[in-house]
Amino acid sequence: QMVLIRRFEEKAGEAYSLGKIGGFCHLYIGQEAVAVGSLAALRADDYITCSYREHGHALARGISARGVMAELFGKAPGCSGGKGGSMHLFDASLGFLGGHGIVGGHIPLTTGMAFAAKYRNTDQVGVCYFGEAAVNNGAFHEALNMAALWKLPAIYICENNRYGMGTALERASAIYDISERACSYDMANEVVDGQDVLVMHAAMERAVERARRDKHPTLLEVRTYRFMGHSMSDPIHGHYRTREEVEDQRKRDPIAVWSQRLIEDGLMDQAAAKALDKEVMEEVDDAYKFADEAPDPEPGELYTDVYASTRQPAAGEAGAS
């Protein structure tokens, strides 16, 4: 899966430069182990929300490469019908409830989903992925306070990749260890190495158990790194970080860490690794071809899904006039 995400994102970057993908496009390269390791600990009926950097989570949760790539292309078979886009991937059948574009905005949504699980007395869990820059936002503070106060089955995963766009963590937050913010809510917390998929997975399983069984929320601070620019329009290392730093971080490439271990443990050999990579490349190429050839949404789609009833309010026609 990590390899799939890596290759997928590389392909998406390629498609973006070819103008086949537009808008903002935030790649997940470098952080793959976080989504893969954590989502593997969830159940099919759990709820997930993400920020706009969610291609990896969508794939790891099981949305097809075709469905995600087609959405990036804005095509009708995309997982959001081509109307959502890169930042707004959805698949309700998988409990994958969006890509959201407002930093911090989806954190209270997850608190609400966890509330619903408690309300209905199911043992579902609500999981929210966001970046380290979001923890300074009021939405984070309000949402975590309620989750802890009401003992909700929620897991807040802060993917600390050191930067919010061009702003280093320490230039935006008064404290360096984000996990300590949990003390304001008397919430369970852990600092996790996000470059090691197994470590990530183990930490997530502990958090899921706390949520599912004890109805106790957790804040996970996951230390990871963004190998690419913030979005396609941002250079890999702008004014805000050095090439050396990026090179240095690349040494802990989550995929290398993982395959190395498998090889050491004799669970995989170079050949198998190659085969896997080939297989993945084929899946990604297929997704690309599918997306490229897929149809655009019907023009009429412009006016659907604004309301449950397809009917538009009167002002709508004025707008179209």
Added chain:
Amino acid sequence: QMVLIRRFEEKAGEAYSLGKIGGFCHLYIGQEAVAVGSLAALRADDYITCSYREHGHALARGISARGVMAELFGKAPGCSGGKGGSMHLFDASLGFLGGHGIVGGHIPLTTGMAFAAKYRNTDQVGVCYFGEAAVNNGAFHEALNMAALWKLPAIYICENNRYGMGTALERASAIYDISERACSYDMANEVVDGQDVLVMHAAMERAVERARRDKHPTLLEVRTYRFMGHSMSDPIHGHYRTREEVEDQRKRDPIAVWSQRLIEDGLMDQAAAKALDKEVMEEVDDAYKFADEAPDPEPGELYTDVYASTRQPAAGEAGAS
């Protein structure tokens, strides 16, 4: 001063029942020692903002009883010209920059005033008073993070009177000790007994020194209690607290605590206390009479002070049409 505030508020309550004061009116009875003890530690050029429960702070800062009472009456000589009202007392000449009605909304304002002090390289201090219910709000979180991050000369005084309207602290906040919230910002903090004016004063002096000299902000959690209802329309003990609890708290009336000490220390005798009270009563009665007889603002005042230029935008006339 504490006695002045007490008598003033009693009079204001009286005037409210007589219909001479309208709108929301939040009395400060029971919390007098907080404003008096803390404001005495400030300099004339420091900046102060408060919530809507600010009559006491206004008086303690030096706005005349006449000016405050006239504002509650909505009269022209009121400290906000009768246009602000009970929740919006202002006196720029004293650095008293409002009464604000949106819970938490003035906390970032104070951070901005402290920023201005640092920007201009003066050694002024910005002080913000708010209730314990405001600490769950995002504005609190965002404002304190920036103050700590930028090392601003700000002091955040949380007047913890146990309730936000009818909601007990523990039903709104995931943690009981609000001062611990400071750990999220690596900010200095202290828990202070708000019923003892001298203790309050001493704690404030420490905070002011940290701010003025070290440019380090402080969060003070001041434990106090509201003897009256949330506002005039709220009974003293509704569904949310018991008569016993209120009676019990009244035993630590800040004015009793203080006068008792003075008398024990031989600094004041019953006679002097009586004399003081009489003097204060006269000042309050004078303020009441003044406010009652004072003129309303000119009708034309409706359209002034919307913009620096008195001229109204075209839409204004439409509105007046």
Added chain:
Amino acid sequence: MAVVTYRDALNQALREEMHRDADVFLMGEEVGVYQGAYKVSRGLLDEFGPMRVVDTPITELGFAGVGVGAAMVGLRPVIEFMTWNFALLAIDQLVNSAAKMRYMSNGQVGVPAVFRGPGGAALQLGAQHSQAFESWYAHIPGLKVVMPATPADAKGLLKSAIRDDDPVVFIEGEMLYNLKGEVPDGEHVVPLGKADVKRPGRDVTIVCHSKTVSVALKAAEQLAGEEIDAEVLDLRTIRPLDDAAVLQSVSRTHRCVVAEEGWPFAGVGAQVVDTIQREAFDELDAPIIRVTGADVPMPYNKHLEKAAKVDPARVIAAVHSVLYRD
């Protein structure tokens, strides 16, 4: 028909819908133990318990988001804002989450939530507590905006709003809570999107909503004394707006006054004017005059406040001018 207050009519609607549908719950500040800042939720905590009547911290952004999130997975939250002034803190969740979720998700995820509370001015609450934002919410595709003026409409429209599958902004009037009126017994539902003629008339149409309905009715009474027969049309739903009803009335009266509590610039009335002049240009015998709140922050002084508000006298003056009677 029982005579009940607007407040109790809302309370009935909440109680009935919570009995009808276990997915409906009420969340907001002071809705439970305190019985509601304006007592709209009186008795509901005792009846339905703390899981369905939820007191929140003072975190409008947060609990509005909680409501949206719960609705995204199928619950039907009724989120109470103590007043709509405070909802400014939550507006990102209404506009960027609630209003767009269905569209961004290609119809996969709806937000069947109601956001309700009192809007507009009461008495001497000052600038920050006396604001009418209906034109803001009505500007947003994806939201519906409902503003009942009578107890019967309050009950019937709130029930419809709760059953609606889209996010509904339901704006009540603090000054209306004590208003008494007849409410049909038993199941009483009023459809969204339908205006209502509160008083039929031939000479001029007074378009209004919420608090300005009673103002318009008072004005109409006095006008009747001058042989001017005014029709009072209560929009009831601001979005979707019942253009047909407005056009129908104006094409009978050929003259129109639009009254609203809010500020003039790009208010609801401006949209009504735009629609009428576009669709019924040749029917108009005079320009449409709007009567709105004064274009200033609300002053505290009671005389200034009174002067800032819409009153029958200003509506009558506007009617005179569209009838060229002045």
Added chain:
Amino acid sequence: MAVVTYRDALNQALREEMHRDADVFLMGEEVGVYQGAYKVSRGLLDEFGPMRVVDTPITELGFAGVGVGAAMVGLRPVIEFMTWNFALLAIDQLVNSAAKMRYMSNGQVGVPAVFRGPGGAALQLGAQHSQAFESWYAHIPGLKVVMPATPADAKGLLKSAIRDDDPVVFIEGEMLYNLKGEVPDGEHVVPLGKADVKRPGRDVTIVCHSKTVSVALKAAEQLAGEEIDAEVLDLRTIRPLDDAAVLQSVSRTHRCVVAEEGWPFAGVGAQVVDTIQREAFDELDAPIIRVTGADVPMPYNKHLEKAAKVDPARVIAAVHSVLYRD
């Protein structure tokens, strides 16, 4: 006259005003080290240092409030919102603090702050990142709203906004940043509250602002080919609106089309229509037609997005209809 981009014109205005007045500072996300999300502040950090070019955490509510607070004590903050979509989180500070402070304090405390950043849609940014809120801010007494369409106006209006003693909402266009145009050398100030005829004409008035100005000019060119002489009136300032200029133009052309990027319901155009029909009813030979963005959240797909936006074809169609040419 030098030819510069809209982006550089804004950069010049900031630089010149920061040199002129030590109380002026720039604060926002990525304005410093990153040189601005859209590079409007390029070079300013190096030139003025971190105390006057301040990078903030992602806390719109917080740093907008910091700006208001600093302005309350006399500084002149320029607060950058990376886009106005994110300002929804800060709107309480603009409406309840900035817009009301002077009034609530009886004129004692003003808020000479500028809030600026790009508004409206760019290309395929999706529903949450493609919104135009000018009618919202213009609805609020106490705020001024400015929206330049050209590099010259961008520079001249930003300088006026910074010098203005009231809170100014300054909405730029992401799609305009690369637009080139002549900007007068030296001190160049454009007064707030004055519309500008970008193209004179006799047959019809096209009222527009910001991005729709170039759309209207393109439409006017094509219309010229059909012997239709359209006047293009750029509002430039939305609040206070230059009613006089609008009425003057319409009373010459007797026909009007109003174009804007935003949603139709209670948009800026609705207010313009209201004003014209009220003040120039007898001058109108046809109903005023508005051309607005489609009344939907912005879709991501590029064809759907294009269909949702105002374009010359739709403006031309509207002109035909007010001229009864269809």
